Amino acid sequence: MTLSDRINDLFQKFNVSLKVSESDVAKETLAELTLDNGTVIYTDAEAFSVGADAYIINEEGERIPLPDGDYTIEGGSIIGITDGKVSTSPAAPADTDLETNTNMEKVEMNEEQVLSMLNERFPDLGAEVASAIAAAVAEIYAQPEEEVVAEKDKEEEMYAEDKVQEPVAEAEEMSAEEPAQPDPIAEVMEQLKAVSAELTELKAQAASDGVQRQVATPAKVEPVDMSKLNLNERVEALFNQFNK
Amino acid sequence: MANATVNTTYVGQLATPFVAPAILSADSIANGYVSVLENVRHEAVLKKFSGGTIADRSCTFTTPATGMVLGDVTLTTKQLQVNEQICNKDLAQDWAAAQMRGADASAPNAYANFISQYVSRIVAKDVELNMWQGNYDPLGAGGTPSVTSFNGLMNLYAASSETNNTDVAGAFTALSPSSGTDTGIATHLIQLIANMPSDIEGDPDTKIFMSRKTFSLYYRYLASDNNNPVLAQEVAKFYLGYEVIVPAGFPDDCLLATKIDNIYFGTNVLTDMIEARILDLTAVTGDAVTRVAMMFDAGCQIVDEASAAAVQRTS
Numbered sequence: 184m185t186l187s188d189r190i191n192d193l194f195q196k197f198n199v200s201l202k203v204s205e206s207d208v209a210k211e212t213l214a215e216l217t218l219d220n221g222t223v224i225y226t227d228a229e230a231f232s233v234g235a236d237a238y239i240i241n242e243e244g245e246r247i248p249l250p251d252g253d254y255t256i257e258g259g260s261i262i263g264i265t266d267g268k269v270s271t272s273p274a275a276p277a278d279t280d281l282e283t284n285t286n287m288e289k290v291e292m293n294e295e296q297v298l299s300m301l302n303e304r305f306p307d308l309g310a311e312v313a314s315a316i317a318a319a320v321a322e323i324y325a326q327p328e329e330e331v332v333a334e335k336d337k338e339e340e341m342y343a344e345d346k347v348q349e350p351v352a353e354a355e356e357m358s359a360e361e362p363a364q365p366d367p368i369a370e371v372m373e374q375l376k377a378v379s380a381e382l383t384e385l386k387a388q389a390a391s392d393g394v395q396r397q398v399a400t401p402a403k404v405e406p407v408d409m410s411k412l413n414l415n416e417r418v419e420a421l422f423n424q425f426n427k
Numbered sequence: 428m429a430n431a432t433v434n435t436t437y438v439g440q441l442a443t444p445f446v447a448p449a450i451l452s453a454d455s456i457a458n459g460y461v462s463v464l465e466n467v468r469h470e471a472v473l474k475k476f477s478g479g480t481i482a483d484r485s486c487t488f489t490t491p492a493t494g495m496v497l498g499d500v501t502l503t504t505k506q507l508q509v510n511e512q513i514c515n516k517d518l519a520q521d522w523a524a525a526q527m528r529g530a531d532a533s534a535p536n537a538y539a540n541f542i543s544q545y546v547s548r549i550v551a552k553d554v555e556l557n558m559w560q561g562n563y564d565p566l567g568a569g570g571t572p573s574v575t576s577f578n579g580l581m582n583l584y585a586a587s588s589e590t591n592n593t594d595v596a597g598a599f600t601a602l603s604p605s606s607g608t609d610t611g612i613a614t615h616l617i618q619l620i621a622n623m624p625s626d627i628e629g630d631p632d633t634k635i636f637m638s639r640k641t642f643s644l645y646y647r648y649l650a651s652d653n654n655n656p657v658l659a660q661e662v663a664k665f666y667l668g669y670e671v672i673v674p675a676g677f678p679d680d681c682l683l684a685t686k687i688d689n690i691y692f693g694t695n696v697l698t699d700m701i702e703a704r705i706l707d708l709t710a711v712t713g714d715a716v717t718r719v720a721m722m723f724d725a726g727c728q729i730v731d732e733a734s735a736a737a738v739q740r741t742s
Contacts, residue, residue, distance in 0.1 A: 409457035417452035418547045422540065426444035 186243040214304055216262065216273065219255040224262075226269070230304045231262055235269045294321040435539060439699035445543040446701045446723050449509065449550035450694050454675035455558055460636070460687065461580070461727075464502065467693035468700065471502040473730045500731075502693045504724035505577040511546045515707070515715045518542060539705045546719045555676035558692055558727055565678055567594065567741030580690050580727050581678055585739065587732035591622040594741040599640075599680050601647040612644045615738045616666055619682045622736035632686045635669045638677040645671070685735035695724040 214235075215225045225246075228235035238246045248267030255261055256273050263271030297317035301308055308316075409417045437445060455461050464471050475498050480491040522541040553576065561579030564570040572582075584592075595615060602611035619635065620628075627633040637645070646663045664671055669684065677683075695701060704720040729735065 409452065410459070412457070414452060414454075414548055414551060417457050418448040418544050418551065421448035421451055422444050422544055422547070425447050426540075 186245065217257045219257055224249060224254070231269050231273055233269055233272050236267060237262070237264050237269050238267065294318055297321055435705050437703040439701065442701045442703040442721075443696065444540075445547070445703035445705075446721050447696045448544065449547035449721060450554050450696050450723065450725065452547065452551040453555040453558065454551075455555060456692065458674075460634075460672055460674045461558065462688050462691045464691060464693040465695075465697040467502065467504050467695055467724065467726070468698055469504055469695075469724065471504075471691075471693050473500050473502055473691060473728060475499065475730045500728055502691055502726055502728035504693050504695060504726035506724050507576055507722070509546065509550050509719065509721035511549070511719045513542060513545065513717050513719065515709065515717055518545060518717070542705055542717055542719055543703065546721070550721065552675075554725060555674070557676070557725070559674055559676040560678035561727070563678055565680060565740065567739060577726055579676075580729060581681060581683065581737075581739075583727060583729050584683070584732055584735065584737055587729065589737070590733045591624050591736035593618045593622055593738045595738055596740065596742045598740065599644050601644040601651070603648065603651070612641060612648050615682055616645070619684050619736055619738045620667060620669075622738070623684055624734060624736065626734050627684065627686060627736075629668075630686065631668075632688075633669055633684060634672045634687060635666055636672050636674060636677055636683040636685075638679045638681075639673050639675065640679045641677075641682070642671065642673045680740035682738040683735060684737070685729075689730050689734050691728045691730065693724075693726050693728070700724065 214228060214230050215223055216231060217223050222239060224231075224237050224239055226235045226237050231237065237249045239249060240246055249264045251265050253261050253263045253271070260273040261271065262269060262273040294317045297320045298313055301313040301316055305313070409420060412420060451457065451463075451465075456463050476495055482489070482491055518541070519538065522538055553574065556574045557576040557579055559579045560572065560574060560581055561577050562572045562575050563579050563582040563585065564572055567585070578586075595610070595618070597610045599612050599615060600610045602609055602613075604611055604614045604617065608614070616635070623633070642663070645666075649662050700723075702720075702722040704718070706718045706720070708714045708716050708718060
């Protein structure tokens, strides 16, 4: 149940009839942007300029301010949010350094993209004006086909070189950082020698302990020194000795 | 009185505790005065060899003129038995009295064992006597042996060639030497040493055997001759370097000089051919007696009589 339904229930309960139109609410948000994750953010201002509120609208129509942070918008630009307000306009690059900004890559912008952006940010501009502006911008930023192909090839070559250099660089790094790995063949040979020695030893052993046989052996009689005993003591000592 | 009813027969190893003390507790066996073979089954062959010379090395095999001679003698045991009858009234009281002495009393806790030990003491004395003077005529001829169970060592020596023997007349005395033919023990010892063969002369293993009576005479002679009875006690243990041994069963008026490994006593006490029976006749015949029966073999032998010397009284 949405918030509007709940409100309507309350109004009906108290005999108050009101209608809430989503289109009116949407019209009150003048500008909106779509983030790279598909989330749509809104603002009351005409554009996401610095200081404008930035919020999202949940299913119940509630406005939830954006948490602080940088968000990537579709198209690659980044908008910064602080305390629920735009701190970095998406039109401006994330790095405010002018020197880096001067080395912006040429982006290909077609007329449709420009037109949709104008309609989005400037809905009161008018269809004719927006179309004219879009056509002009598209002409300015459009790249020749040759440069596009060359740039693509260059990107591919750079990607391929990076691919080759990376393993080499990784190998060099590994060799520099880690100690020399032991020769696996030598390890296997050593293990093989150990196994061979163990096998030789096992072969020399009998398959089993054999049949256990108890041999009846007479009890071992320990000699008794009787030289210092008299006759009676000798008789008793010998009797006890053999009576074990 | 304790119930002393016994009726048991022991054969083989079971009889060993009863028969062995009767034989092995003999004085000469206990003290090692003779060589003992304890597992003789009727006969035992004793090897002896003589001769043999060392010659210069050569390429030919040449036997010496007097080569090594390997001979043997046979020790033959004689089947013997002990039959004793003991009154239960007397012996049972002794046994009960021995039991009453407390935990330290060495008396056996079984009446059968007590009786067997009593008999064993008697048998041991008999074995000792027969070992030395069994069937031995103390006068050489015309006398009567005191024990006749089996041939003793002196009987065997007298029956041999007596190569190194001197016959003397008259009983031994403690007189000091005078004429050289007197009956003094000192004179006889001089004669014994003079008879000693070169094989054993000077050998520290050579012993002089004499009876306790003869040893007493020797002791008295030393005491009177040195006028020092105390000194004589130590001096009497040896004569001219030879140890004097006094077996309990040695006959009087004779001397023997030999090595211990030259005289043997054999028995089957450690074989399965012995037997012991302890029978109480109270329930059989009504007699309050216990009969003890033992069966064993015993015998003696001298390996080489020429390796011994003796002085014997013959008249």
